[in-house]
Amino acid sequence: MANGNTQFSFQHPQSYYYLWHLAALGVIDATFGPLTPGGGVDYSSPTINGTVWDTISEAFPAATAPATVALIDVGVSRSHPNLKSRLDAVKSIDLVSHPYGAKYVAAPAASPYDPEVKAAFFAGISTAGLGTLNLTGPETAYLGSLIAELAASEGVLHTLIEGDETFGSHGTAVAGLVVGEPAASVAPNPAITLPDVLISDDGTAVPNPNRNMLPYFGVDPLSRLISIRTGFEQQPDQFIAAFLYAFANGADVILLPRGIPDPVRSVLNAKPELSQDLDDRANWERADLFARLEEATPPASEIRPHAVGKTGNREIAWNTLAKLIVAISRKVPVVCAAGNDGESQLIYPANLAAANNGIIAVGAVTPHGYRSGYSNYGAKLTLVAPSDDFEIYTRHQLRVDRTNPMVDQHYYHPGKGKVIPHSHFSLLTTDLPGTFGYAGGSDPYSSILPPLDNQGIGGGYYTTFGGTSGAAALVAGVAALTARAHKAKHGAAAKLDGLTSKANLIAACDQNASVKPGTTPLTQDPMNADNEPAKGKTYFFGAGLLDAGKAVAAILAP
Structure with a gap:
């Protein structure tokens, strides 16, 4: 369609390898090509030359100790075929439905089950091993009182009826990017194009009742995940309990792919x-x-009608949480999403990232080599990882999805702004099955072949995903890979502290890297001012694009 002297035409997006982000991160060594008949590169069928998983197993064949990632989010599906064996159901906890924690168990087949069985989940909780927290006297008293309350508390065991299977779409998507693993193997039957068997917990093959399953891989499918479910209310106690619980339960990595609603620190x-x-x-x-x-x-x-009043106790609680996150990050790397506001500042607590702590603030980039349109950036950004994109139409830049058939209905002109290519690449990840998931999928065969452990809900096991949440999840997966490599080399009890892990990841970044399957080096864009690119690559990309292969190689080196 012509508008003035500009010619626009609808472009159909080329299909691409659904684990492209693992190639972009260096988890998979993939060669893309050859050229298509139209002269472009075939992104759909790369040649796989090796993986970081193989590198670790070849260096230490007998090592089996997984790393543990504590995910502080809205919950994770416990029945997803690609996640159920990676989720630590015993340690996973829900801090939303009960202030002292709720855990979910299957109902016994015989007798009725009491839905309110009490159990203690915070016994022995403390700040021992964290060093100096730099708390004031009132903050010390507050934290001591809260820890004493948690240590003496009793949560509940619930029969798993809904739980995270209703509200955990975001957490399920994030978890898949970190630790998702194949749950099916394809039988050697050329007449069957879908996986027809599952590998059960004991290693035996069983019929696959689910027609919607993929052989999906997260960044580290050999590590494990603890789901710590939190809400969106301004409750500092809940987040303090979440971080203390993650630390007490031996997390090697803590992942926070969202912001915390501190009434002061979370305001941009x-x-x-x-x-x-x-x-x-x-x-x-x-x-x-x-x-x-x-x-x-x-x-x-x-x-700000929902802001918490500035009472002394509230300020003490929020101040204590911020200092606790920093202290824990020095012992355990805390990976945080930079935020999706397109701002030159980060959301909280990513904006706590500093050289003297283990908080890793993660931004997002696309295969075109640009910052994802929504991704926050700025002086406190640590590094970047691949994700999806967002359209922008401002006086500084024009970034429009030309693959959208509706684009021809509008006239876009960059004016004095710069034209930035829009990426149609998204992250594919695991989805909460059924209508509560992002895809809201339903398997047309579900009335005959209901999904595994989810009879009657339907399919929808996968979804496109992105944001700095997705980028942060990928970085947490690489942090888990390095933690697992460290255990393989030094023993199952060995841990990488937060400062060491962060330094290792930063050293494995490159500000001039291209995001596979793209070939353009990372490039600044004018988001909030025309002259903004002059601030340099560190302002937009931190240390640069993370390379999992380099990070693991540094750990395994003599």
Whole structure:
């Protein structure tokens, strides 16, 4: 379609390898090609030359100790075929439905089951081993009181009826990227194109009642995951309990693929680039408008109606949480999503990342070599990992999905802004089965062949995913790989502390790398100001794109 002197046409996206992100991270050594008849590269069928998993097993064939990732999120499906053997169901805990924790068990086949069996989950909890927390006197008293309460508390055992199977879509997607593993093997029958057998817990082959299953791989399918379910309420106690629980239960990596609703630390500030732009003569009118709006702005308590009042106790609780996260990060790497606001600042607690702690703030990039359109960036960003993209149409840049058939219905002109290519690549990952998942899938054969352990719900086992949540999950998977390599080399009890793990990951990054299957080196883009790329690659990509192969090789080196 022609608009003025610009010619646009609908472009159909080329199919691509569904584990492309593992190649981009260096988990899989993949060669993409050859050229298609149209002159492009075939992204759908790469040649696999090797994997980091093989590297670890070849170096230490007898090592079997997995790493443990503690996922602080909204829960994980316990019945997903690609996750059920990777999820530590005994240690996984729900801090939403009960303040002292709830765990889920299968109901006995015979007698009725009491849905409120009490159990202690925080016995022996403490800050021992964390070193100095730099707490004030009131903060020390507060944390001591909370720990004493948790240590003496009793949570409950619930019969698993709904639980995370209703609300855990985000956590299930994140978990798959970290530890998803194949649950099926394909029988040598050319007439059958779908997996027809499953490998059960005891290693025997059983008929596969699920027609929707893929041989899916997370970054480290040989590690394990503890799901720590938290909510979105402004409850610092819940998050303090979550981090203490992760530390007490031996996590090698803590993953927080979302923000924490601290009423002060989670508030994003006005864009400094916007303030700079408003000083220009061409933007005086905008500056005047903003000044008038600021004068008319109601008090903060009115524009943030859900903010917690600034009482002394609340501030003590939130301050304690922030200091606890930093202290734990020095012992266990804490991987955090940078946020999806397109801002030159990070969400909380990613914005706590600093050289003297183990908090790893993760941004997202696309195979075109650019920051994902939504990905936050800035001085505190640690590194980046592959993810999906987002359309942008501002005076600074034009990034439009040309594969969308509706694009021809509109006229897009970059003006003085830069044209940035939009990526149609997404992360494929595990989905919460049934209508509560992202895909909301339903297997048309489910009335005849119900999915494994989910009769009547239907299919929808996989979904496209992305965001800095997805990028952070991939980095947590690499951190697990390095922790597992360290255990293979030094023994099952050996641990990489947070500072060492973070330093190792940073050393394995490259600011000039290309994101496979793309070939363009990482490139800055003008997101919030025309001259923003001049701030340099560190501002946009931190240390750069992480390479799992380099990170593991450094651990395994003599």
